[in-house]
Amino acid sequence: GKRVPNLHHLDGLYPLFYTKEPGSLAEPLYLDVMTALAEAFSRGERATLPRTIGGRYGLSSKEFTPQCVQAIFNELAFTNPRPFFTVGIYDDVTHLSLPLPERHFPSNAGLEALFYGLGSDGTVSATKNAIKIVGSSTPMFVQGYFVYDSKKAGSLTVSHMRVGPHPINSAYLIDQADFVACHQWQFIEKYAMVERLKPGGIFLINNPYSADDLWHRLPQEVQAGLSQRQARVYCINAAKIARECQLGAHINTVMQMAFFHLSQILPGDAAVEKLRSAIEKSYGSKGEELVARNWKALEATLTALESVALAAVNPESPQRPPWYPTPRRTSLKR
Numbered sequence: 001g002k003r004v005p006n007l008h009h010l011d012g013l014y015p016l017f018y019t020k021e022p023g024s025l026a027e028p029l030y031l032d033v034m035t036a037l038a039e040a041f042s043r044g045e046r047a048t049l050p051r052t053i054g055g056r057y058g059l060s061s062k063e064f065t066p067q068c069v070q071a072i073f074n075e076l077a078f079t080n081p082r083p084f085f086t087v088g089i090y091d092d093v094t095h096l097s098l099p100l101p102e103r104h105f106p107s108n109a110g111l112e113a114l115f116y117g118l119g120s121d122g123t124v125s126a127t128k129n130a131i132k133i134v135g136s137s138t139p140m141f142v143q144g145y146f147v148y149d150s151k152k153a154g155s156l157t158v159s160h161m162r163v164g165p166h167p168i169n170s171a172y173l174i175d176q177a178d179f180v181a182c183h184q185w186q187f188i189e190k191y192a193m194v195e196r197l198k199p200g201g202i203f204l205i206n207n208p209y210s211a212d213d214l215w216h217r218l219p220q221e222v223q224a225g226l227s228q229r230q231a232r233v234y235c236i237n238a239a240k241i242a243r244e245c246q247l248g249a250h251i252n253t254v255m256q257m258a259f260f261h262l263s264q265i266l267p268g269d270a271a272v273e274k275l276r277s278a279i280e281k282s283y284g285s286k287g288e289e290l291v292a293r294n295w296k297a298l299e300a301t302l303t304a305l306e307s308v309a310l311a312a313v314n315p316e317s318p319q320r321p322p323w324y325p326t327p328r329r330t331s332l333k334r
Contacts, residue, residue: 115183
């Protein structure tokens with residue numbers, strides 16, 4: 001039999017399970033817990049049975065975040081909480097979903113960054129390279145998650161990067177970031193990127209326009225979001241630099257240099273030296289000419305990076321379509 005020797009004073013027990021088994025009385029973990037408690041009660045090890053509530057999480061690979069945990073405790077605070085619940089997903093069939101609080105729970109990471117790229121533009125590789133550089137060159141701890149479609153090439157990729165002075169145990173994607181980079185101009189009206197930027201954060205845009213000409217081209221919703229957050233906005237024509245340096249559509253070197261320069265994770269010229277070494281290591285086997293092209297792109301980045309001044313929402317600017325998707329997680333790598 002199953003024994004529960006240390007639960008004599010337990011008033012409530014709330015097992016969470018990652019499964020959905022239609023047709024069964026309850027999920028396997030819930031049945032195991034109830035069986036153990038019932039056996040303890042029958043043996044006289046417990047005078048009463050604690051209130052036991054089962055919760056389902058993680059369906060369809062939905063995130064289990066601190067907001068989900070808070071939602072569970074909010075439900076348990078009620079006098080008569082529901083006997084079963086679902087958290088992290090909107091369940092319009094059984095209507096067991098718990099409402100998530102709007103409160104943002106900060107991570108212990110010092111920097112959280114999101115990079116929106118296009119499959120095969122080098123964004124994922126650049127982020128992985130940045131993680132290696134920070135992890136090997138500083139005493140900081142780093143973590144990376146990468147989200148992209150199964151096709152990857154030509155599809156949206158979202159790279160999540162955390163950096164902090166302490167071990168990072170956040171096993172979920174970044175919801176609010178200190179740094180958000182839009183590596184493809186066409187994404188600006190398709191995806192909710194600004195909404196995921198923390199107040200005072202940095203928003204970097206790869207676009208074909210100058211800093212003076214950019215603001216009125218942004219959708220009104222993006223302008224409002226940036227102004228509301230008092231964001232620091234920067235722009236760069238990474239595609240132009242890549243073409244001039246004969247790198248094709250690979251803008252990863254340019255955007256990676258821009259990230260290090262703006263975030264100041266590595267002080268002074270340390271980022272340039274580390275990136276030069278990483279480029280030589282990555283492309284050295286393909287010839288010195290390719291290495292020189294990437295070095296040239298590094299140097300061009302610092303002079304091409306421009307700051308964009310915040311302004312009032314321009315009523316003549318375009319509006320974002322009424323429906324815009326957020327990235328669906330079909331592939332997650334850590």
